[in-house]
Structure formats: C-alpha cells, structure tokens
Amino acid sequence: xxxxPEIRIAPAGVTVVAIGGNALLRGGPTATIAEQFxxxxxxxxxxxxxxxxxxRLVVTHGNGPQVGFIKRRSDLMADLAxxxxxxxxxxxxxxxxxxIGYILASTLAGHLKAVGHGxxxxxxxxxxxxxxxxxxxxxxxxxxxxxxxxxxxxKLAARHGWQVAEDSGRGWRxxxxxxxxxxxxxxxxxxxxxxxxxxxxxxxGGGIPVVEAPDGTYEGVEAVIDKDATSARLATVLGARLxxxxxxxxxxxxxxxxxxxxxxxxxxxxxxxxxxxxGQFPAGSMGPKVEAALDYLDAAPSPDARxxxxxxxxxxxxxxxxxxTWFVRDDAxxxxxA
Numbered sequence: 001x002x003x004x005p006e007i008r009i010a011p012a013g014v015t016v017v018a019i020g021g022n023a024l025l026r027g028g029p030t031a032t033i034a035e036q037f038x039x040x041x042x043x044x045x046x047x048x049x050x051x052x053x054x055x056r057l058v059v060t061h062g063n064g065p066q067v068g069f070i071k072r073r074s075d076l077m078a079d080l081a082x083x084x085x086x087x088x089x090x091x092x093x094x095x096x097x098x099x100i101g102y103i104l105a106s107t108l109a110g111h112l113k114a115v116g117h118g119x120x121x122x123x124x125x126x127x128x129x130x131x132x133x134x135x136x137x138x139x140x141x142x143x144x145x146x147x148x149x150x151x152x153x154x155k156l157a158a159r160h161g162w163q164v165a166e167d168s169g170r171g172w173r174x175x176x177x178x179x180x181x182x183x184x185x186x187x188x189x190x191x192x193x194x195x196x197x198x199x200x201x202x203x204x205g206g207g208i209p210v211v212e213a214p215d216g217t218y219e220g221v222e223a224v225i226d227k228d229a230t231s232a233r234l235a236t237v238l239g240a241r242l243x244x245x246x247x248x249x250x251x252x253x254x255x256x257x258x259x260x261x262x263x264x265x266x267x268x269x270x271x272x273x274x275x276x277x278x279g280q281f282p283a284g285s286m287g288p289k290v291e292a293a294l295d296y297l298d299a300a301p302s303p304d305a306r307x308x309x310x311x312x313x314x315x316x317x318x319x320x321x322x323x324x325t326w327f328v329r330d331d332a333x334x335x336x337x338a
Contacts (some may be wrong), residue, residue, distance in 0.1 A: 014194060014240040015055040018231035018292075019043060021062030021205070023246060023312055024100070031065060036100075040107040043246075046315040047199070048111035053319075055242075056194045058234060059104060062227040063096040063205030068145020068174060070095050075160055089176060090208050090220030097125050097204035104201050112199065121199040127185040127218060128207025128225050134179035141283070142178035142224045147171030168284040177223040181206060181230040185218070187237050194238070206230040228292035236299040243296050243307045245289050250314040252290070252325040254280045268330040269297050293327040305329065 023043065024036040051057055067089070074087040087095070101123030109119035140163045148156065153164040153172035162174045184190070184207055193200045206225025210218040228245055235243040251263040254275055267275075272290055281287040293307035308315075310324035318324030 013054055013056050014058065014235075014238045015050060015242040015244065016058045016060060016231050016235040016238070016240050017047065017050070017244040017246065018228055019059065019061045019104075019246050019312070020227070020248075021064045021066055021100075022248070023062075024103070025065055031069065033103075036103050037107060040103045043104075043312050044108045044111040046312060047108060048115050048117075049316055050319070051112060051117055051199060052115040056197075057199045058190060058194065058203075058238065058240070059108075059199065059201045060203040060227055060231040060234065061100050061104065061201070061205070063093065063100060063224070064142070064144050065146070066096045066100060067092045067205055067224055072145055088220065089222045089224060090210070093205045093208045093224060094125060097123075097208070100204055101125075101201050108199065117197075117199075120197050121201065122193050123201040123204075124186055124189060124193075126190075126202045126204065126207050127210045128181045128203070128230055129183045129185060129212050129218070130179040130209050130221065130223065130225065131182060132211045132221070134177075136179040137177045137221075137223070140175040140177045141165075142176050142226065143167045143173040143284070144176055144224055145174050147173055168282065178206075178226050179209065179221075179223050181225050181233050184230065184234055184237070185210070187234065190234070191238055203227065203230045203234055226288050226292070228289050229295070232292040232296035232299075235296050236301070239301050241300075241302045241305055243293070243305075244315065245292065245307065245309045246312050246315065247286070247289060247309060248311060250311045250318075250323055252281075252286060252309050256280070256286075264325045266326050266328065268328060269294055270330050272327055290327075297327060297329050303329070 024039040025031050070092040077084050078086050105121045105123040108121050113119055147170055150172050157164045164172050165175045167173045190200050190202050206227045207230050209221050209223040209225050211221055212218055253261050253263045255261045276290055281290045289309055297305055307327040308318055308324050310318045314323045
C-alpha cells in the first residue's frame, strides 16, 4: 500500500533546496558535461555550508534542458538505428535523474568531508504521482531542451509532432505537459535517510511522472513535472521550515526590466498573490517559483515556514540575512538569520 500522502514526517531542521536545471549550464550554443560538473562544484560550497550550520538538507533539481537533450538524442537515433528502443519522456526524466544526481552527489561529497560530514549523500531515483485527468495533458506548457529560432522550431515541430512556444524572449523551445505533483512515492525513504544524517538528492526533474492504478501499480506518462512544485510538496510533507528556490537573479523584482524595477526583500503571502495576479511574475520565468512558494506557505505545518528565492552565488549571504527575497506568511515576523 502506498504511503498516506497526508502523513508528515518531520525531522528537525529540514531544508529543501531546489536547483534549476539551467543553473548547471551556461546557456551557450553547446552544452557539455564538464560545464555541469563545474557548475555543481560552485553550488556544492553553499550547500555544504548549510549542512555545517545544522540544516538537514534535501536537494532537488530541475532538468528542463537536460531532459530535452536526452529526448532529442533518442529521436535522432530512431532515424539512424531503428533497432534501438525509443525513450518516452518518463524514461528521459529517469535518465536525467541518474546523470544529474551523479554530478551533484559526487561534487557535494568532497565538500561535505571538508566540513566534517563525511560523504553522507544519497541520490534517489524518485517517482511523482500525477492525476491522469490533469488539464495540463491537454495544454503543454513546460519548455524543455534547446532554444531555437522560430523557423527552426517550426520545422522540428512539423517533423517530430512537437508543440513549440516562445520562452521568455530567449527563443523557441519544445513544450510538454506539466501536471501538478500529488505525491512523491519515495517520500518515506527521503525522511529515513535524513534521520540518518544523509543529504538527500530527490525529486529530480520534478520526479518521474507516473499515474497510480487501482491495484497500486504505477505507469509512466508523457510529461515533465515542475521541479519547484514538487519541491514545495516535498518540503510540506517532510515538515521543512525552509524552502530555498535558486534562480538566475539575486532577488525577485516587480516591474522587471522597466525603469521602475524594484527588488523585493521581504514579501508577505497576500502581497505576493497581488503581484502574481497583476502579471508581475510571468508564467515562463518567475511565476512558477512564486506559485510554489505560496503553495508551500499555505500547506507547511510549521507556523514560521519561509521561502527564500535567490541565486546560487547569493545564497550564503542571503542565509546570513543579506540579500535574497524572503516569502513568509502574512502574520510572520521578519525571517531570522539561519
């Protein structure tokens, strides 16, 4: 029988840190494994600092570019070598979990040794249950893979049956369904490893998307789940007091890119919802992060739950009270320094 999704296992001091898939890439015309290792080494230092400060750490990660690369390789090989099995999106997500988990775990292990925590890090392959009737399956919105100009994207869409869309002014990309995460199947395993002192890498790429049959078995579906949404769900179930969402900017801003641009330091839930309703946080960029932050604040069992949104480089300073954007419940006090 699957775990009860309402059971909240709450090891003390749990923090969930969500790392974007784009954070591991420089965004140039080519993407290499070496640059992903380099980016992971940069991220490992701040993460190890959190562990040294007493946080029981769960690290989640996105896979938007990487899962698209994997799927594209599979599609290309189908033409060159038809005898090789083609990979559906659930298999591509599983593939990305293994490779990115390896990159993050192997680089983090050395930094953990440096702060006296050995190499106690475990990367889990995790499944996320979604609703087969989720309307997202009829309206693909999740961008994956490389950026293309509009003409190239159109040609690829016609050839492969893709749906494509413009992505936040950066180019055109393939878009796939992104259903709401209902439950991470391995959430009990994550809690158990946390209790034993492990840093846990889980929920990669939002989790392998599966639907649950009446007999309790799972079947993969064609989707890529938003990693911030899954991170918020995991943070709630684990009783985390802090959810960190890393992004490409040090602080969330309103009127972004305009003369009146203003960085946000400390934001209550009602103010954040107002900005979201006014269109300040677009769906293709900051919107999903703010929505995940609000979902977590609504459901988190801890009354002093907080969400920090900042860049990986600014994370250490933000945790010491300098920088970043902190989302809190309306009746919460200013965030304490971690």
